[in-house]
Amino acid sequence: MSGETGSTPAAAVVAPPPPIDLEAWAERNVVFSPQESEFHGPYNPNLFPYFTEILRALGPSDPCRIVTLAKSAQIGGTVLANVFTLSALDLDAADVLYVHPTTDNAQRWSKLKLEPMMRAIPQLDRAFPRRSRDGGDAVLMKRRVDRRASLLISGANSPASLSQVSMPRQCQDDLDKWENHPTAGDPERQADTRSAAREFAKIFKVSTPLLEPGSRIMRNFRDGTQEAFHVPCPDPDCGHYHALELGNFVASLEAGASPEEAHFHCPDCGQPIREHQRAETVRRGRWVASNPAAASHHRSFHLWSAYSPLQSWARIARAWLASRGDAGAEQVFLNDVAGLPYEALGEAPPWETLQKRAEAGHKRGVVPAGFAVLTIGMDVQGDRVEWQVVAWDRHARRAVVEVGVVSGHISEPDTWPRLDAVVRSEWRTEAGGRLAIDLAAIDGNAYTEDVWQWAQRHPASKVIMVRGVPGPNAPLIARVKRERRPDGKLRRYSARFYHFAADNLKLRLYRNLEKADPAERGAALFPAGLDAAYFQQLTAERRQKKIGKDGFARYQWVKAEHQANEMLDTMNQAEVAAIKCNVHTADEREWDRLEAERCGVPAAAQGDLEDLMGPIAEQPPVIGRPYSSGRHPAAMSERRRMKMW
Structure with missing residues (x-):
């Protein structure tokens, strides 16, 4: 009896911990409010089956070091980044570096997004108590009370915040909005080096593509496995698997379909694929890599709005129709809806x-x-x-x-x-x-x-003063409220002085x-x-x-x-x-x-x-x-x- 009693704790000591399952963690801990999603309630993987493999790649059981997601806007990339970050702090007990394009972005995310999420998950609320003497609760730095993990939140525009740290987990958010620093150079390379000393590091790069050539997220996508989500033809006699591509969708509109009738078609048999069939075909979908040789080091995925229940195909069709011929609107559609970069013409016609x-x-x-x-x-x-x-x-x-x-x-x-x-x-x-x-x-x-x-x-209604600012990520128009004059005095401007995105308008x-x-x-x-x-x-x-x-x-x-x-x-x-x-x-x-x-x-x-x-x-x-x-x-x-x- 005594021998048997002693064997149980010994077995428990040597037994390996259960594998870390990010999707299961999300089901247990992520709850969407009505303000966050029309699918409010606990995270439901059946609604987003294409996330399953991405979350598996982000987990420690997948050998890849880098995971890249090039995506449409508002398709759930932030959810994946949050699950990756918070599960690491909870289950993996690993230090995490979360990098935004700017320090201002980082502070807003910490206050408006991160804080409510951490308070809504009981074990994280206990591990990261507010204003704790044992833990850390600064806006850009969070530390567990047991010192087993920390979260450093940085801006890519601040080289100092990307130095003197070594992080096994890292999220690089909105990567295409990162700009090179005039003295420190490329912030992406600088961030990557923060995990270079960790053999089993995991880096998640996520962004909506902006301009090509020059898109960081598309360069990373090409370096990785280049995975697209393939769905089957709904015709049981065909069953051909293929990706939902924008050109396929647009073909139905160019053939005269109304936005409400917009659809894809099977490239093998020609069978129409209509929106009421989307949920079932996506549920049966699978990721297919064009560059599988990269899988051991870098897995990359592309995902756009056509797969998501958050946007109807009719709305996508109307957005495409409305954007045609307007270069600015075309870029917004390609970036935000199709998850594709805008091909920038490098020069004008002769x-x-x-x-x-x-x-x-x-x-x-x-x-x-x-x-x-x-x-x-x-x-x-x-x-x-x-x-x-x-x-x-x-x-x-x-x-x-x-x-x-x-x-x-x-x-x-x-x-x-x-x-x-x-x-x-x-x-x-x-x-x-x-x-x-x-x-x-x-x-x-x-x-x-x-x-x-x-x-x-x-009058300001008749004359405004403007100044062009360079860079692909400059806001189209931004009011200048105040700035220093050459004599050092602060000049306050009324509502008639604006910066504008010169590069964008040239394109x-x-x-x-x-x-x-x-x-x-x-x-x-x-x-x-x-x-x-x-x-x-x-x-x-x-x-x-x-x-x-x-x-x-x-x-x-x-x-x-x-x-x-x-x-x-x-x-x-x-x-x-x-x-x-x-x-x-x-x-x-x-x-x-x-x-x-x-x-x-x-x-x-x-x-x-x-x-x-x-x-x-x-x-x-x-x-x-x-x-x-x-x-x-x-x-x-x-x-x-x-x-x-």
């Missing part, structure tokens, strides 16, 4: 092609029919201000109306009245009416204080310049009579691969040597003004109203344009009452016009 195309264009100085919004971009140089008037229509098309120059430095008093005249100018429409400038955007980069002083002569423009059909959505129209210098400046920059001193590749826009680029800059500034006027987001009803008010034939003849306007290049036209009288050319008040937009 300038000679654009000039030849313009020979059949509209009359210079006249707004083409159907273009109801006018904006102007103004680029400030040392001895002049160059400007470009651009018209916009409901189909995301732009039409150059006129370009010109105001000589003199922006700080000179006699320059200001001539700049005022540009902003107050009105332009003839093909129907014989007149349109005023809706919004002017002037460059505030080199001569910020001087530009600011002039801009304040006008949009150059893709749209490829469209030779002037009726195509997003096309750029040019008037006859623009000289070669205009088109050379418009196409002056290229997106090129540069190898830094650290040996790593970066992509940046480079201007051709000795080539001016003012027309490219003013075009981008004019588009910033157009975005502020909501030209890309206004609905059909708003456009109907705008066209009715602005594009119709006026009651009385307007006279010939040349009779009304002097030479435009040096002395811009001033027609009718200045806008400060409170009347729009379409007889709308300034307040009503801005409310409409």
